[in-house]
Amino acid sequence: MKQVFGRPDALTDVPTHYCPGCTHGIIHRLVAEVIDELGVRERTIGISPVGCAVLAYDYFNCDFVEASHGRAPAVATGIKRVLPDSVVFCYQGDGDLASIGAAEIVHAATRGEKITVIFVNNAIYGMTGGQMAPTTLPGQRTTTSPRGRDVESAGYPIRVAELLSSLSGVAYIARVSATSPANVTKAKRAVRKAFEMQIDGKGFSLVEFLSTCPINWGMSPLEAMKWVDEKMSLYYPLGDYTQVPEVG
Amino acid sequence: MHEEVVFAGFGGQGVLLIGQLVTYAGMIEGANVSWMPSYGPEMRGGTANCQVVVSSKEVSSPLVTEPTSLIALNKPSLDKFAPWVKRGGLIIYNSSLIQSPPGRTDVRVLAVPANEVANELGDLRIANMVALGAYLATSRVVSCDTVLDAMKRVLPERRHNLIPLNRQALARGIEIASVWHSRDRGDVSGRQ
Amino acid sequence: MGEKVLMKGNEAIAEAAILAGCRHFFGYPITPQNEIPEYMSRRMPEVGGVFLQAESEVAGSNMVYGAACAGARVMTTSSSPGISLMQEAISYMAGAELPCVLVNIVRGGPGLGGIQGSQADYFQATKGGGHGDYKLIVLAPSSVQELMDLTITAFDLADMYRNPVMILGDAILGQMMEPVILKERPKQDLPPKTWATVGAKMRPKNVITSLSLDPVKLEKHNLRLAEKYKRVADEQVRYKTYMADDAETLLVAYGTCARIAQAAVDIARERGLKVGLFRPISLWPFPYDALQLTAQESLRVLVVEMSLGQMIEDVRLAILDSKPVCFYGRTGGMTPTPREVLDEIEKIVEEGI
Structure with missing residues (x-):
């Protein structure tokens, strides 16, 4: 019998700990499928963050390193500089990448490190129980912004794709979501392109996923998907952000 | 033989270099040596100094607190380090920039008009070498030839064209010291 | 090889790393150790290695973490405030058992402190520094030749035990020049790095x-x-003694202070005082037993440090209450002189301590 659907080689046969309605699982799968399709599993090293995806090393079937909070791009730099022929990807959340690791991601991008970053933005700290993230929307309630994010005091959410796209070391940046089959297809195309950019030695690549956190948002999975489409993508428009000016 | 020297002056007068040359030459001649510079913000426009030990014994402390010799190329350096010099020691000071000699009677004091001599030779930057020449002739801690040998190793290749001029400056310093020696013979005592 | 050259302490560390086969250096500028990254930025490309100036010590030390994961011999260097920033990565590397070499060219603290030599980071280096139950192997050279030799040793120890190793120097050692002999590195029988994350080819995945x-x-x-x-x-205690056999007063000092203490021993001996020196070279593991044995016949112990007194706690653990343990220290970047140490020796001898 011909098998038409199965687990990618780059994923392990381990049930994930992710909550119902969270799109981490879909994103893991997309990354694993791309690794399989490009035939690079045996030379891929992943780096997991501190956050919900901290245990990503249990789910991916390739060599993996767990980094300290926010430092994944620095760890990835160390690995890639030792093994220039390897394929190195960081899997980071919004607190990890845009808050505590803001310096590391900016500098890895501007150096044009040949790494790929999968950035999962769900506008909240999931693992620690729903605190405000650097990407929490204005007015959004979290356990540390119980009256809604007050931009006068807490400042504005960071648009990572736009911010990094101004840096000359960047080869490819896109913002995608996994809220519908159409969006998932686009997202996979972006992930593939990001890995190809790295493999071709073009420079730094990043795919920002707008993701869900139904538990901490206090929504059902479906409501959460809808919230990404109707609220988050207004502040964080989907699309290609590779607009780095060529500087001689 | 156990010599502990402080070379001191303005940043830019080349005191670190002449200290290094003595250290290098000492090493070539088989002595135990160490070189310790001052560093940091005080190097930028302020005074610079280095502390050099050349010894037939193992160098214990690289920090010189009771120097046997002081080479001071400017007044602040002389003021600071002259009181440190061991009784019976040697002070060489740059009389082009320092009007009054140090108030020490228990050490030998040699005035070297280093800037004037350097200017006569056509390059103010070699005033340090004039002072070094005088020091070598007086202390005999290392030979002038070894210092020239060291210069070839310390200076980058592109600067080797400066060696003849430096040699001249060293020679003038040696000359000044020997005139002083013949005049002040008998005053020299207690040197190892 | 075998040639004697005059080198700055900081440069000797850098060249030693190259001799030890280190081809990856990540660092961030801070006085008084800038000669190391500067040297590496020139030298690494010549030997096909990588020099990278990180955006911070936090990032630099995590690049070290990454390079160590990939199985490389890797080093970073800094000075006190920068080493504080690295404590996160150091704890993680100790936890994940990653080999690497860290160099701290210590300056005065706390806070931004100063840029002159100090030994005030002893606690940080030997008692933790970062969070969790862990130990660094800490080596304290006291000459430029030793900076070179112990840096090479540090790489071997790191690989042998899968543990970060720290060279604890100070600004004086880093800045001074002394002759060094560049020695061929003795071949070590080191375990293969089968745990490294280099790609899961023909084997199950590795996770660090x-x-x-x-x-x-x-x-x-x-x-x-x-x-x-x-x-x-059990295996890596290192120390040296100087005229300690018949010493009534035993000085204990490491690094630059040991040089000063040795000068004090010489002057004291000239004056007929029976003074000797015990110099710990491995600060962790601290030579407790060796010190206790060496001090057995002494009447008193005098610890000399460029701090308010940190190693003295380990000295007391070694000596226990068997004899008085006195202390002389200068701090904030000030250095004790041999004369000051001698005065202190004479004082405690006179007081009948």
């Missing part, structure tokens, strides 16, 4: 992590680390 959410498992891991630390303590 310091996370262990199950306390039962984490305790097991901690106990296994403890066994390793015990092995290091």
Whole structure:
């Protein structure tokens, strides 16, 4: 019998700990499928963050390193500089990448490190129980912004794709979501392109996923998907952000 | 033989270099040596100094607190380090920039008009070498030839064209010291 | 090889790393160790290595973490405030058992402190520094030749025990020049790095992590680390003595202070005082037994440090209450002179301590 659907080689046969309605699982799968399709599993090293995806090393079937909070791009730099022929990807959340690791991601991008970053933005700290993230929307309630994010005091959410796209070391940046089959297809195309950019030695690549956190948002999975489409993508428009000016 | 020297002056007068040359030459001649510079913000426009030990014994402390010799190329350096010099020691000071000699009677004091001599030779930057020449002739801690040998190793290749001029400056310093020696013979005592 | 050259301490560390086969250096500028990254930025491309100036010590030390994961011999260097910033990565590397060499060219503190030489980071280096139950192997050279030799040794120890190794220097050692002999490195029989994350080719995947959410498992891991630390303590104690055999007053000092103390011993001996020196070279593992044995016949011990007194706690643990342990120290970047140490010796002898 011909098998038409199965687990990618780059994923392990381990049930994930992710909550119902969270799109981490879909994103893991997309990354694993791309690794399989490009035939690079045996030379891929992943780096997991501190956050919900901290245990990503249990789910991916390739060599993996767990980094300290926010430092994944620095760890990835160390690995890639030792093994220039390897394929190195960081899997980071919004607190990890845009808050505590803001310096590391900016500098890895501007150096044009040949790494790929999968950035999962769900506008909240999931693992620690729903605190405000650097990407929490204005007015959004979290356990540390119980009256809604007050931009006068807490400042504005960071648009990572736009911010990094101004840096000359960047080869490819896109913002995608996994809220519908159409969006998932686009997202996979972006992930593939990001890995190809790295493999071709073009420079730094990043795919920002707008993701869900139904538990901490206090929504059902479906409501959460809808919230990404109707609220988050207004502040964080989907699309290609590779607009780095060529500087001689 | 156990010599502990402080070379001191303005940043830019080349005191670190002449200290290094003595250290290098000492090493070539088989002595135990160490070189310790001052560093940091005080190097930028302020005074610079280095502390050099050349010894037939193992160098214990690289920090010189009771120097046997002081080479001071400017007044602040002389003021600071002259009181440190061991009784019976040697002070060489740059009389082009320092009007009054140090108030020490228990050490030998040699005035070297280093800037004037350097200017006569056509390059103010070699005033340090004039002072070094005088020091070598007086202390005999290392030979002038070894210092020239060291210069070839310390200076980058592109600067080797400066060696003849430096040699001249060293020679003038040696000359000044020997005139002083013949005049002040008998005053020299207690040197190892 | 075998040639005697005059080198700055900082440059000797850098060249030693190259001799030890280190081809990856990550660092961030801070006085008084800038000669090391500067040297590496020139030298690494000549030997096909990588020099990278990181955006911070935080990032630099995590690049070291990454390079160590990939199986490389890797080093970073800094000075006190920068080493504080690296404590996160150091703890993670100790937890994940990653070999690397760290150099601290210590300056005065706390805070931004100053840029002159100090030994005030002894506690940080030997007692933890970062969070968790772990130990660094800490080596304290006291000459430029030793900076070179111990840096090479540090790489071997790191690989041998899968543990970060720190060279604890100070600004004086880093800045001074002394002759060094560049020696061929003796071949070491080191375990292969089968654990490294270099791509899961023809083998199950490797995972490097310091996370262990199950306390039962984490305790097991901690106990296994403890066994390793015990092995290091049994095998890697290093120290030297100077005129200690008949010493009534035994000085204990490391690094630059040991040089000064040795000068004080010489002057004291000239004056007929029976003074000797015990110099710990491995600060962790600290030579407790050797010190106790050396001090057995002494009447008193005088610890000399460029701090308010940190190593003295280990000296007391070694000596216990068997004899008085006195202290002389300068701090904030000030250095004791041999004369000051001598005065202190004479004082405690006179007071009948």
